[in-house]
Amino acid sequence: xxxxxxxxxxxxxxxxxxxxxxxxxxxxxxxxxxxxxxxxxxxxxxxxxxxxxxxxxxxxxxxxxxxxxxxxxxxxxxxxxxxxxxxxxxxxxxxxxxxxxxxxxxxxxxxxxxxxxxxxxxxxxxxxxxxxxxxxxxxxxxxxxxxxxxxxxxxxxxxxxxxxxxxxxxxxxxxxxxxxxxxxxxxxxxxxxxxxxxxxxxxxxxxxxxxxxxxxxxxxxxxxxxxxxxxxxxxxxxxxxxxxxxxxxxxxxxxxxxxxxxxxxxxxxxxxxxxxxxxxxxxxxxxxxxxxxxxxxxxxxxxxxxxxxxxxxxxxxxxxxxxxxxxxxxxxxxxxxxxxxxxxxxxxxxxxxxxxxxxxxxxxxxxxxxxxxxxxxxxxxxxxxxxxxxxxxxxxxxxxxxxxxxxx
Numbered sequence: 158x159x160x161x162x163x164x165x166x167x168x169x170x171x172x173x174x175x176x177x178x179x180x181x182x183x184x185x186x187x188x189x190x191x192x193x194x195x196x197x198x199x200x201x202x203x204x205x206x207x208x209x210x211x212x213x214x215x216x217x218x219x220x221x222x223x224x225x226x227x228x229x230x231x232x233x234x235x236x237x238x239x240x241x242x243x244x245x246x247x248x249x250x251x252x253x254x255x256x257x258x259x260x261x262x263x264x265x266x267x268x269x270x271x272x273x274x275x276x277x278x279x280x281x282x283x284x285x286x287x288x289x290x291x292x293x294x295x296x297x298x299x300x301x302x303x304x305x306x307x308x309x310x311x312x313x314x315x316x317x318x319x320x321x322x323x324x325x326x327x328x329x330x331x332x333x334x335x336x337x338x339x340x341x342x343x344x345x346x347x348x349x350x351x352x353x354x355x356x357x358x359x360x361x362x363x364x365x366x367x368x369x370x371x372x373x374x375x376x377x378x379x380x381x382x383x384x385x386x387x388x389x390x391x392x393x394x395x396x397x398x399x400x401x402x403x404x405x406x407x408x409x410x411x412x413x414x415x416x417x418x419x420x421x422x423x424x425x426x427x428x429x430x431x432x433x434x435x436x437x438x439x440x441x442x443x444x445x446x447x448x449x450x451x452x453x454x455x456x457x458x459x460x461x462x463x464x465x466x467x468x469x470x471x472x473x474x475x476x477x478x479x480x481x482x483x484x485x486x487x488x489x490x491x492x493x494x495x496x497x498x499x500x501x502x503x504x505x506x507x508x509x510x511x512x513x514x515x516x517x518x519x520x521x522x523x524x525x526x527x528x529x530x531x532x533x534x535x536x537x538x539x540x541x542x543x544x545x546x547x548x549x550x551x552x553x554x555x556x557x558x559x560x561x562x563x564x565x
Contacts, residue, residue: 163294164304168219171274171321175219178279196280218271220322223289223306225313232285236310270349271324273309275317284309284322325349370394429516430457430525430563431545432552433533437476449565450480453552454487456563457525460554466522467491470515472499472529481527491525501529513539516555 182197184190225233269286272279285308293302307322327349366388373381379400381389389396432453436446461467467488471481473495485493501507512532516524517540526532534550537543542560545553551564 164221164291165293167221168321171219175274175279175321175323178274178277182279192278196278198281218323218325220269220284220286220305220307220324222312222318222322223287223308227289227306228308229287232287232308232310236313268327269307269322269324270327271322273312273319274321274323275312275319279323280319282309282311282322284324286326367392427519427521427556428461428523429519429555430523430552431516431533431536431555432480432525432527432563433530433550434472434474434477434480434527435565437479440475442476442479446476446480447483450483452565453480454484457484458487461488461523463522464488464490467525468521468523469493469525469527470499471495471527472501473497474500474502474505474529477527477529484525484527488525491523499526499528499532501531507531509536509539512536516540 179202182193183202185193186197186199186202268283270283271281273282273284286305287308288303289306290301291304292299293304294300295302309319309322312319366385369385370389373385374397378397381396381399386396386399434442434446435449435453436443438446442450458464467490469481469484469488469491471477471493477499478495481493485491497505498508498511507529509532512526512528513536516526516536530550533552534545537545537553537555537560540555540560542553542555545560545562552562554561554563
């Protein structure tokens, strides 16, 4: 690389190289080449170009690597926690990045997913994008301007330096959705692209239906096809009385049934306790944890009316079962259920949808759930409440449409 070569010229050259490699990678995929495995991916490669005619979806998102000697100190610490064999970062790594590196001055879209250009191949990878001041030649004048550079701990650990990177930012929500699906939904980049394509398709279809509705209202308002009627009803658009006998209009000219009010007996208050296990040492509860569990049992006992109408769900982890056991001593009349789906750690991925369904379908009076951090911290948000940050996500009580902090 020539020293006098400007960043603009360099990026232009890398753009051409990237386009050539993208075409080569796509051909490898379509030709079922062995070289495509682990390097190229059909869903992401097909999105590198928009129908092959309108340029790259990634645009000029071409980034240069930042030399390790210029990395911020926190990223040097972050590198120690990476595993060189990872293709995509673990969910715990993403959370670590949020907690350690982001606040207070790094934006949420710091983490990117895409490709590194290395040894004339595109290699799928995650990477971090940071701003760094650099000398740039603008109109024959040298200026210090911010430039986006990449920090790639995986490449550093493997002792390599890619020529450049291309990719797009992925939000925390997409990372979480990928994690909670237990990897069944591809990877975060693929999910982002699929969601984007689906949104564009939905938007295009809606625009097409609206145009058809306008034409129908102009030229044949009394003769709507059923599919267009269904769309108009979903959009709450006006539909004139139809002269065709094969169409059904659900909302227009339909008699309103007379409502007969019934007096129902008052419903008992439903309570959902979503609690994290108490403090533990190795696997079992520590002395402090046992004290916390006793305090928790006492608080629950004063909150509920009748323990005979209570059900306790507990994770099968020892720390959770010991917490539940102490609660059981206080609520001897309650029913207890152990389920591994409530276990959450490096070997057990939480099934948020399963637990959400258990809560939504619970018809009893009191449900007490003893689980782990990921459930207690994120599930309230899934149920429409704020995220639970109370005392390192100790627990909440869901009652009367409210989410109340309920710690040890």
